Amino acid sequence: MATNERRRNSPLSDGPSTRPNVWHGVSNQGPSLAQRGRILRVSGQHALARVGDDDLRCELRGRLKAGRRASTSPVVAGDWVEVSQAGEGKMVIETVLPRTSRIARVASGPRPFDQILAANVDHFVVVVAARQPALSTGFIDRALVMAISGEIRPLICINKIDLDPYRSSQPVIELYRQLGYEVITSSVKTEEGIDDLERILRSGVCALVGPSGVGKSSLLNHVQPGLRLATQELMRQHDRGRHTTTAVQLHPLMGGGFVVDTPGLKQLQPSGIEAHELIECFPxxxxxxxxxxxxxxxxxxxxxxxxxxxAVDEGKIAASRYEGFVRIVETLQGERQESS
Ligand SMILES: Nc1nc2c(ncn2[C@@H]2O[C@H](COP(=O)(O)OP(=O)(O)OP(=O)(O)O)[C@@H](O)[C@H]2O)c(=O)[nH]1
Ligand SMILES: [Zn+2]
Structure with a gap:
C-alpha cells in the first residue's frame, strides 16, 4: 500500500500532512533490508521508531532488552537504530548506532547507577526567566554542566524579558556571553527572540530544561500550538492503552526538528561526575x-x-560562577558518601 493511502486510512489522516502514522508494517514491499530509524520513545519491550515518513512500533531484540536494572540503557529516545522486518507486520530493532551525546542522571536506589535518558541530542536549551521566578545562575550552571558533560551544545534562553524593562538581567547575560555561550532573550508576550529560538528548535533534537514557571510550555506552544497533544495521541496508540506518561519522548516538530521531553529530570542535578571532569565544564x-x-x-x-x-579574589572569575561550582562539588561529595 502506498504511503499516501495509508495516510488517508489512518485515524490521524485529517491532521497536517507532516503528521506521521503509527504503522506496524514495512514501508516497501520485497526483501526486508534493514532500514535506519530514530527512536521516539521506549516503553517496556517496545519502541516507537521514525523510519522515513512512518512511525513504526518495533520490538527490541533479546540482547537489547534492558535487564533487571536499566543501567545499560540499551535503547533510549533519540537513538539511531537499524530496524528490519521479522515476520508479517513485525519490526525489530537490530542495532543501535553509536551515540554522539547523551542526557544522563544517576538513578537513585541502594546502588545508584548511571541512567541515560536520551541520546543524540543536539541542543540543550536552558530556559530561565528574567523575573518571576527570580533569575537563578545556580540553575544555569548546573544545566551547563549537564550539557557539557553529555557533549550537548548548550544555549541559554532568558525568557520573560518583557518583565525586565530596565534590563537588570543584563550582567548575567553579559557574563555568559563573555564565557562564550550563546544567550538569547525572549518573550512570549512581545515575541522577542521567538524566531531565534524557533530556528534552533527546528535544526535538530533539542531538550528544553528550566525551573518551574519560567515559560517552557508557553514557548513551545508558541512555536507549535498543541505540540504535546499531537504526540500524546501518537503515544496512546503506541502504548496500546497502557499509561506510561513518564517515558522520555521526542516530540516531532512540523517543518523539522524534535523536542525532547524528560519527565524524570525535574530537579536538574549533575551527578556521577568526577571532580576533574567538573572543572572542565567551567572554562x-x-x-x-x-x-x-x-x-x-x-x-x-x-x-x-x-x-x-x-582568581576569584582578583575578580578574574565571577563570584556567582565559583559559588555555583562549589555547590556542585558539595553535591557530588554528598553523593559519593551516600553510595560508599
Ligand atoms: N510576562 C510573561 N509571562 C510569561 C512569558 N512566558 C510565560 N509566561 C507566563 O508564565 C507562567 C508560567 O509559564 P509556563 O509556560 O507554564 O511555564 P513552565 O516553564 O512550562 O512551567 P512548568 O510547567 O511548571 O515547568 C504562565 O502564566 C505564562 O503565561 C513571557 O515571556 N512573559
Ligand atoms: Zn585549587
Missing amino acids: ELLAADPQSCQFRNCTHVHEPGCQIRQ
Missing part, C-alpha cells in the same frame, strides 16, 4: 591553571594556595 576555572594549586589534589573549595580562589 574560566580551567583557564586559572588549577594544576598549579599548592596541593596536587586541591578541591578548590577550602585549601590554601589555590589558584582558582586567588
Whole structure:
C-alpha cells in the first residue's frame, strides 16, 4: 500500500500532512533490508521508531532488552537504530548506532547507577526567566554542566524579558556571553527572540530544561500550538492503552526538528561526575591553571594556595560562577558518601 493511502486510512489522516502514522508494517514491499530509524520513545519491550515518513512500533531484540536494572540503557529516545522486518507486520530493532551525546542522571536506589535518558541530542536549551521566578545562575550552571558533560551544545534562553524593562538581567547575560555561550532573550508576550529560538528548535533534537514557571510550555506552544497533544495521541496508540506518561519522548516538530521531553529530570542535578571532569565544564576555572594549586589534589573549595580562589579574589572569575561550582562539588561529595 502506498504511503499516501495509508495516510488517508489512518485515524490521524485529517491532521497536517507532516503528521506521521503509527504503522506496524514495512514501508516497501520485497526483501526486508534493514532500514535506519530514530527512536521516539521506549516503553517496556517496545519502541516507537521514525523510519522515513512512518512511525513504526518495533520490538527490541533479546540482547537489547534492558535487564533487571536499566543501567545499560540499551535503547533510549533519540537513538539511531537499524530496524528490519521479522515476520508479517513485525519490526525489530537490530542495532543501535553509536551515540554522539547523551542526557544522563544517576538513578537513585541502594546502588545508584548511571541512567541515560536520551541520546543524540543536539541542543540543550536552558530556559530561565528574567523575573518571576527570580533569575537563578545556580540553575544555569548546573544545566551547563549537564550539557557539557553529555557533549550537548548548550544555549541559554532568558525568557520573560518583557518583565525586565530596565534590563537588570543584563550582567548575567553579559557574563555568559563573555564565557562564550550563546544567550538569547525572549518573550512570549512581545515575541522577542521567538524566531531565534524557533530556528534552533527546528535544526535538530533539542531538550528544553528550566525551573518551574519560567515559560517552557508557553514557548513551545508558541512555536507549535498543541505540540504535546499531537504526540500524546501518537503515544496512546503506541502504548496500546497502557499509561506510561513518564517515558522520555521526542516530540516531532512540523517543518523539522524534535523536542525532547524528560519527565524524570525535574530537579536538574549533575551527578556521577568526577571532580576533574567538573572543572572542565567551567572554562574560566580551567583557564586559572588549577594544576598549579599548592596541593596536587586541591578541591578548590577550602585549601590554601589555590589558584582558582586567588582568581576569584582578583575578580578574574565571577563570584556567582565559583559559588555555583562549589555547590556542585558539595553535591557530588554528598553523593559519593551516600553510595560508599
Ligand atoms: N510576562 C510573561 N509571562 C510569561 C512569558 N512566558 C510565560 N509566561 C507566563 O508564565 C507562567 C508560567 O509559564 P509556563 O509556560 O507554564 O511555564 P513552565 O516553564 O512550562 O512551567 P512548568 O510547567 O511548571 O515547568 C504562565 O502564566 C505564562 O503565561 C513571557 O515571556 N512573559
Ligand atoms: Zn585549587
